[in-house]
Amino acid sequence: MPHDPLHTDQARFKWRELDRAEPPKRAAAERISDFHEIYSLFDEATIREQASRCVQCESPACVTGCPLGNQIPKWMALAAEGKFLEAAELSRSTSAMPEICPRVCPQEKLCEASCVMSPAESVCIGAIEKFINEYALARGAGKVPIAPPNGKRVAVIGAGPGGLACADLLSQWGYAVTVFESQLLPGGLLLFGIPAFKLEKEVVERRANILRQQGVEFKVGVTVGKDITLTQLRDDFGAVYLGIGALKAKPLDCPGAELKNVLQGLPFLAQKNAPIALGLPPVDVRGKRVVVLGGGDSAMDCLRTAIRCGAADTVCAYRRDLANMPGSRKEYANALEEGARFLFLTNPIALEGNAAGEVTAVRCVRMELGEPDASGRRKPRAVKGSEFTLPADLVLIAYGFDPVPFPATSDLSQVAVNDWGAIKTDENQMTNLPGVFAGGDVVRGPSLVVHAVRDGRKAAEGIDRYLSAP
Numbered sequence: 014m015p016h017d018p019l020h021t022d023q024a025r026f027k028w029r030e031l032d033r034a035e036p037p038k039r040a041a042a043e044r045i046s047d048f049h050e051i052y053s054l055f056d057e058a059t060i061r062e063q064a065s066r067c068v069q070c071e072s073p074a075c076v077t078g079c080p081l082g083n084q085i086p087k088w089m090a091l092a093a094e095g096k097f098l099e100a101a102e103l104s105r106s107t108s109a110m111p112e113i114c115p116r117v118c119p120q121e122k123l124c125e126a127s128c129v130m131s132p133a134e135s136v137c138i139g140a141i142e143k144f145i146n147e148y149a150l151a152r153g154a155g156k157v158p159i160a161p162p163n164g165k166r167v168a169v170i171g172a173g174p175g176g177l178a179c180a181d182l183l184s185q186w187g188y189a190v191t192v193f194e195s196q197l198l199p200g201g202l203l204l205f206g207i208p209a210f211k212l213e214k215e216v217v218e219r220r221a222n223i224l225r226q227q228g229v230e231f232k233v234g235v236t237v238g239k240d241i242t243l244t245q246l247r248d249d250f251g252a253v254y255l256g257i258g259a260l261k262a263k264p265l266d267c268p269g270a271e272l273k274n275v276l277q278g279l280p281f282l283a284q285k286n287a288p289i290a291l292g293l294p295p296v297d298v299r300g301k302r303v304v305v306l307g308g309g310d311s312a313m314d315c316l317r318t319a320i321r322c323g324a325a326d327t328v329c330a331y332r333r334d335l336a337n338m339p340g341s342r343k344e345y346a347n348a349l350e351e352g353a354r355f356l357f358l359t360n361p362i363a364l365e366g367n368a369a370g371e372v373t374a375v376r377c378v379r380m381e382l383g384e385p386d387a388s389g390r391r392k393p394r395a396v397k398g399s400e401f402t403l404p405a406d407l408v409l410i411a412y413g414f415d416p417v418p419f420p421a422t423s424d425l426s427q428v429a430v431n432d433w434g435a436i437k438t439d440e441n442q443m444t445n446l447p448g449v450f451a452g453g454d455v456v457r458g459p460s461l462v463v464h465a466v467r468d469g470r471k472a473a474e475g476i477d478r479y480l481s482a483p
């Protein structure tokens with residue numbers, strides 16, 4: 014058997030000598046004055062060391078912990094040897110956006126949570142994935158082979174991560190892919206939701222350009238159902254992928270919700286973060302006391318954006334406790350470092366306003382966790398007599414999203430949805446309409462970038478099977 018330095022016992026136990034390292038992060042005081050990413054890359058020596066901490070498990074749980082089934086131990090072995098380009102090639106083979114996922118994935122709940130050395134000592138998979146792929150992209154590598162045109166056409170509706178992932182795989186297989194996108198730039202929530210301090214907009218633009226080089230055509234500023242019908246697309250293309258997201262914000266249901274300066278979180282984030290003017294009304298945050306309602310990624314992003322926009326105080330009110338908060342722990346820690354405050358087990362019951370109709374306070378009640386509900390999470394219930402008032406000049410609602418209902422007049426309404434409006438799909442991601450596929454948030458409800466990428470790739474496989482059938 015040839016000598017393999019990574020499979021000697023000595024190499025397998027590198028983690029005993031080397032602690033997990035965290036990627037360099039800018040100090041909170043510095044980073045809150047701009048919207049640039051807060052993490053930078055490890056140097057090459059550290060990457061090799063950190064990758065060598067991978068135990069090379071025979072049945073690697075990190076691979077099953079990654080929704081994309083990324084071949085993590087294999088690229089760890091290559092990275093440990095300094096073969097960064099080979100590592101990146103392998104990483105790219107299972108992911109449409111291997112430089113974007115490491116920036117936004119909650120690794121502490123996915124691959125790194127599955128590492129045998131988890132939690133404190135897990136291999137820093139995300140930081141290594143980001144390094145190898147940035148290394149390759151900086152050297153003009155990271156490209157995938159493109160098959161000659163196969164003469165078949167596919168329409169992708171929505172240029173979020175799911176639509177882009179579907180377009181990526183199909184274009185590699187020789188399909189002519191046209192992406193129809195309502196916004197003027199491709200990227201979906203990568204561009205108009207997730208703030209630049211987590212994912213700089215140039216990174217998304219670079220990925221869209223790679224797709225253009227692969228032959229993907231983008232038709233931006235086109236809303237399917239308004240500017241063009243689904244029927245037209247089904248006539249013109251062999252298959253259609255619906256990756257239109259879930260962008261209908263859940264409302265705040267309490268008295269005073271209609272007061273001035275009570276805003277939905279997503280338009281606020283888009284107004285502050287989008288790389289182009291969206292015509293949204295400006296929101297002045299300077300010197301304001303900001304209360305963010307909710308406990309997901311959007312809530313963390315609202316807090317951190319408000320801080321960067323000069324808020325005097327930023328408080329998150331969330332009805333469950335930290336253990337049950339859906340937002341990423343990494344981003345929670347970052348928000349704390351940047352000065353956000355958290356009130357757990359706290360729910361708004363009314364908003365108070367002044368004579369000008371502007372919000373002045375959030376009336377809250379303390380909560381306690383009761384019995385588990387149908388989802389298995391303990392249900393919060395109000396504690397009698399525990400009401401208190403939280404001063405507020407700006408309230409941002411971050412309660413999550415539902416799919417936007419299709420207008421009854423649009424032929425999109427032929428697509429079958431479940432009782433909360435999410436598109437129903439089969440095991441190939443195909444909807445009730447033959448040749449019409451769907452994935453990402455419009456199928457799952459609000460989820461993760463990596464899940465949308467996974468759905469887009471799975472749908473591409475389904476489309477390929479559908480269009481290859483005799």
Ligand SMILES: Cc1cc2nc3c(=O)[nH]c(=O)nc-3n(C[C@H](O)[C@H](O)[C@H](O)COP(=O)(O)OP(=O)(O)OC[C@H]3O[C@@H](n4cnc5c(N)ncnc54)[C@H](O)[C@@H]3O)c2cc1C
Pocket residue numbers: 117118119170171172173174175176193194195196200201202203206207208211235236237238256257258259260279282310311314452453454455459460461462463465
């Ligand atoms: C503020 C915020 C922060 C988040 N942070 C994270 C994070 O840190 N990590 C993470 O993993 N996930 C995060 N998420 C979730 C993640 O962004 C989504 O799960 C993911 O973007 C869903 O991808 P998608 O392709 O299904 O839809 P989207 O990204 O929503 O893209 C859908 C696209 O379809 C377009 N579209 C809709 N209707 C039409 C139509 N009729 N015709 C043409 N185009 C149409 C939309 O304009 C949009 O561009 C965050 C979400 C939000 C809101």
